[in-house]
Amino acid sequence: MPSDRLTPRQEHDLVIGAEAGDADASRKLVEAFLPAIVGVAAHFPTAVRVERQELVQEGVAGLLFAARRYDTSLETPFWAYASFWVRKSMQELVAELARPVALSDRAVRGLALLGRARSEYLQAHGSEPTDGELSRATGLTRTQIESLQATQRRPRALEEPLDGAAEAVATVGDTIVDPVAEREYEQVLDEIEIDEVRDLADELDARERRVLRAHYGLGEPVQTLSQIGGRLGLTAERARQIEVGALQKLRERISRAAPVRANV
Amino acid sequence: MEMSSEDRGRHGALLYESQDAYREFAVPFLSEGLEVGEGAIVAHTRPGLAMMREALGSDAAHVTFVDVSSAYTRPARTLASYHQVYVEQLGKSPSLRVVADVQFGLDPAEWDLWTAYEAVFNRSFEHLPAWVVCTYNANGTPDPIIDGVWRTHPEVHAGDAWHTSDRFEDPDELLGELTPEPRPLSGLRSIGFGRDLEEFRDGLARVLAAEKVSDTTVLDMLLAATEIAENAIEHGGGVADVRVGHADGRFVCEVVDRGEGFDDPTAGYLAPRLGVGRGLWVARQLTWRLEFFAAPDGFTARIWL
Numbered sequence: 224m225p226s227d228r229l230t231p232r233q234e235h236d237l238v239i240g241a242e243a244g245d246a247d248a249s250r251k252l253v254e255a256f257l258p259a260i261v262g263v264a265a266h267f268p269t270a271v272r273v274e275r276q277e278l279v280q281e282g283v284a285g286l287l288f289a290a291r292r293y294d295t296s297l298e299t300p301f302w303a304y305a306s307f308w309v310r311k312s313m314q315e316l317v318a319e320l321a322r323p324v325a326l327s328d329r330a331v332r333g334l335a336l337l338g339r340a341r342s343e344y345l346q347a348h349g350s351e352p353t354d355g356e357l358s359r360a361t362g363l364t365r366t367q368i369e370s371l372q373a374t375q376r377r378p379r380a381l382e383e384p385l386d387g388a389a390e391a392v393a394t395v396g397d398t399i400v401d402p403v404a405e406r407e408y409e410q411v412l413d414e415i416e417i418d419e420v421r422d423l424a425d426e427l428d429a430r431e432r433r434v435l436r437a438h439y440g441l442g443e444p445v446q447t448l449s450q451i452g453g454r455l456g457l458t459a460e461r462a463r464q465i466e467v468g469a470l471q472k473l474r475e476r477i478s479r480a481a482p483v484r485a486n487v
Numbered sequence: 488m489e490m491s492s493e494d495r496g497r498h499g500a501l502l503y504e505s506q507d508a509y510r511e512f513a514v515p516f517l518s519e520g521l522e523v524g525e526g527a528i529v530a531h532t533r534p535g536l537a538m539m540r541e542a543l544g545s546d547a548a549h550v551t552f553v554d555v556s557s558a559y560t561r562p563a564r565t566l567a568s569y570h571q572v573y574v575e576q577l578g579k580s581p582s583l584r585v586v587a588d589v590q591f592g593l594d595p596a597e598w599d600l601w602t603a604y605e606a607v608f609n610r611s612f613e614h615l616p617a618w619v620v621c622t623y624n625a626n627g628t629p630d631p632i633i634d635g636v637w638r639t640h641p642e643v644h645a646g647d648a649w650h651t652s653d654r655f656e657d658p659d660e661l662l663g664e665l666t667p668e669p670r671p672l673s674g675l676r677s678i679g680f681g682r683d684l685e686e687f688r689d690g691l692a693r694v695l696a697a698e699k700v701s702d703t704t705v706l707d708m709l710l711a712a713t714e715i716a717e718n719a720i721e722h723g724g725g726v727a728d729v730r731v732g733h734a735d736g737r738f739v740c741e742v743v744d745r746g747e748g749f750d751d752p753t754a755g756y757l758a759p760r761l762g763v764g765r766g767l768w769v770a771r772q773l774t775w776r777l778e779f780f781a782a783p784d785g786f787t788a789r790i791w792l
Contacts, residue, residue, distance in 0.1 A: 235736050243704045291560040296735040297596040304594055318534035423706050439692040439709060441702035473710055477772055478765035479574055
């Protein structure tokens, strides 16, 4: 299902922009294909309970991965290509959630201690203990008790009745604003973090960044090395040396060799 | 068995048909290495990493886990990502063992690209004391991909045993066969080189700014183009021309030199080591694609952004 919000040319340009690390292009691409991703999530087969929002977020990650991999010169339409990676991302989330929580020995002992304390309190008082009473009985802090109880808590499904009754008049799903139904894509988009590609310039110190950005007009007007040197209190030649050094630093960072020991 | 000098750049494949089979291979393989002081790396998706953390038990504390969910974007970048991990690990141990689940994708249009990646992998890390096993879930994987596994790995573990692959092909030859011939591009315009590298970068930066290329990409391109131009100066008798334009929606830059050029499909894919230049390794990571070809007006390096 292609995006009906974009022309083929627009889609093409956004994919290339997203691949190059353009955050704006990434966001627009996600915005355009979010209905398709939501559609995949809505019908995604899963034997475990998983929040639809989580599936959509994974689907977005899959879409952006596809954009970084997709060759626009090939004939496969982008969504036909990307939908595989969208579904794969969702599958991996479901597979991850289907795994039982692996508890440490210490956590297992903590849960056993909690279980015994709860049982003893119930027998003695005929009611459920509060977290404070459990804390006093076991010596565990309330934070520890909450963490241990969370490992036993299953995520609530959209279909689950609110009051536990067999015939509920409302479900958990009814209380959650449906971003699709209310077309609140903006809210969904805001909650989905689009990781910006790390800027190569982040590897440099502040002065090196200033020189490169100013000399090549990266986010600011282009300046000559003389102008740059003047603003930094340096000669043009010194500014040039800083630039050459910065480029060399980046080169070495990218091309660092492995420390192979000679006696292996 | 401690790794010997013969084990440098050992590259095998595991074809598994169940998660149990994967575990039954991977856990002993890594544990044996850990016992003799080797490093261990597991590269997999998040569910796979979780499975291996459990299966390795206390050994897991000594293993580096790498999430490959977003790693397999372009071959050169994938090689660089793995190289980064190997560099870090080899700083802590004299040798290492790796199991890496390959994210091939099911679009036939890109199978040649990733088969070529596996072919050049044999050469990229041949100098490293590393035994890397690429793992493939044989269930549901198309036959051409499985065939590619046998063509690109000298040894394949299938069933319960290692098999020497009689279909293994010379990596350089296979890479050359799978690399498409560069097609002629029209519409590129000459911008010249200038007097030196600095003028070359200045001119290219102005073009990129006019094209409204993002700042991050501008720096990547300037660095890559500098590497290409330096190569042209050092090995190609100097830069004869620089041409820029667009093709397939991408910015393209061609650097033409006066030399005879080279015919090496592995150029830029070999991880940094003594005796091998690093410029093209850098350039490949920063760009979408590099192409090298002889043209009527000189040997040409074409950069796709």
